[in-house]
Amino acid sequence: MDEEDLSPAEMLRLIEEQGAAVARRLQPDPLVMYAPWGVAWLVGFGAFFLSYGLDGRPVVPISWQLALAILFGGQVLAGAFLFWALRASSVQVRGESAQRGMMYGYSWFVGMMAMSLIVGRFAPLLPRDQVGLLYASVSLLVVAILYMAGGAVWREWPMFFIGAWVAAVNAVGTTLGPGWHSLLISLLVGGGFFVAGIVLRRRG
Amino acid sequence: MTVPDLDPVIHAQARLRVVATLNALCEGDQIAFPGLKDLLGMTAGNLSVHLTKLEDAGYVEITKTHKGRTPVTYVALTRRGRLAFEEYTVAIRALLGGDT
Numbered sequence: 001m002d003e004e005d006l007s008p009a010e011m012l013r014l015i016e017e018q019g020a021a022v023a024r025r026l027q028p029d030p031l032v033m034y035a036p037w038g039v040a041w042l043v044g045f046g047a048f049f050l051s052y053g054l055d056g057r058p059v060v061p062i063s064w065q066l067a068l069a070i071l072f073g074g075q076v077l078a079g080a081f082l083f084w085a086l087r088a089s090s091v092q093v094r095g096e097s098a099q100r101g102m103m104y105g106y107s108w109f110v111g112m113m114a115m116s117l118i119v120g121r122f123a124p125l126l127p128r129d130q131v132g133l134l135y136a137s138v139s140l141l142v143v144a145i146l147y148m149a150g151g152a153v154w155r156e157w158p159m160f161f162i163g164a165w166v167a168a169v170n171a172v173g174t175t176l177g178p179g180w181h182s183l184l185i186s187l188l189v190g191g192g193f194f195v196a197g198i199v200l201r202r203r204g
Numbered sequence: 205m206t207v208p209d210l211d212p213v214i215h216a217q218a219r220l221r222v223v224a225t226l227n228a229l230c231e232g233d234q235i236a237f238p239g240l241k242d243l244l245g246m247t248a249g250n251l252s253v254h255l256t257k258l259e260d261a262g263y264v265e266i267t268k269t270h271k272g273r274t275p276v277t278y279v280a281l282t283r284r285g286r287l288a289f290e291e292y293t294v295a296i297r298a299l300l301g302g303d304t
Contacts, residue, residue: 006217008299014217015224015293022228022243091243092236093229094278 025091030200032085034162036078038193044071045186048136052129052179064132104150111142133178140170140185162196165189213261214292218246219254223263223289226281234267234278255279263288 006014047067050060119138123131144167151160169188173181214220225243229235235243241251258264263285267278281289 008296011215011220012293012296012300014220015296018221018224019228022225025243026229091239092276093233093239094236095230095234095280096232097230098233 024204025089026093027204028086028089030158030204031197032082032089034193034197034200036081037075038190038195038197040071040074040078040190042186042190042194044074045136045182045190047071048132049179049182049186052132052182054179054183056179064128068132100153104146104153107149108142108146111146112139115139115142129178133174133181136181136185137170137174140166140189144170158196158200162193165192210295211288211292213258213263214288216254218250219258220292222251222254222258223281223285223292226264226279227286227289229280231286234265234280237277237279240279258285261285261288 044067047062047070048064051058051062051064051067053059115138116135119135123134126134144163147163147166148160149163151157151163166189169184169192170181173184176184214223221244222240225240226235237248237251241248244251246254255264255266259266263282265280265282267280269276269278
């Protein structure tokens with residue numbers, strides 16, 4: 001190899017190409033990050049919407065237990081897939097960014113645990129459809145805040161805006177009631193995540 | 205046009221690619237040797253040779269440790285290496301007549 005014979009322009013191109021290649025490898029695929037959750041919520045909250053209906057009459061007679069099982073099952077699958085995909089694609093890097101990722105991961109765990117304890121304290125005082133809405137809206141608030149915080153940590157504007165979008169849809173849906181909340185979350189958040197995954201993948 | 209002196213340690217295609225790769229990591233991060241090898245598409249032997257040269261110049265820090273019982277080698281750019289790469293990029297841009 002005649003290594004020393006590159007022109008300055010070729011050297012610069014080499015530097016830029018290598019930097020871009022590394023960034024691509026170290027950043028997780030947005031399709032993998034967003035689309036599985038999108039599908040899980042589209043289907044899971046879709047099932048809740050069918051079970052609640054908009055005016056209190058179910059669109060399709062699905063029990064709330066079945067809807068909950070569909071939502072949970074979908075989320076478990078999405079989480080397992082994400083974990084597997086991140087494992088498979090991750091380049092072994094240790095140091096500050098690994099610590100950042102670990103702290104961020106624990107934030108999800110602690111946030112969701114605290115959320116279920118707090119909501120569990122008040123749930124027995126409410127009618128059943130309101131209990132579902134309380135769990136859904138408070139957990140989506142945790143999701144929204146953590147996405148915005150993640151956007152701040154990694155300076156990823158799309159992630160930040162996606163979090164803000166979840167917060168807005170969640171807040172509006174909650175004021176409208178359980179049926180509307182499920183419908184809006186299914187289409188605008190679930191569908192939105194799916195679309196965001198595809199758009200970000202194409203752009204990246 | 206004044207031609208700035210280009211850093212001879214970095215001014216070899218292979219080592220420039222190694223330094224550019226390490227520079228793309230966040231400051232304070234280390235990458236495992238096999239991962240670096242994959243990113244560069246170099247053979248282990250070839251990469252080792254270049255890393256040694258970079259380590260001798262104080263541009264790269266190599267940490268050998270154990271994960272369980274398997275030895276793992278981590279590679280990172282030193283502050284000096286980061287600075288040298290920055291200066292090198294500036295020099296190249298100056299050669300090309302850019303204003304940065």
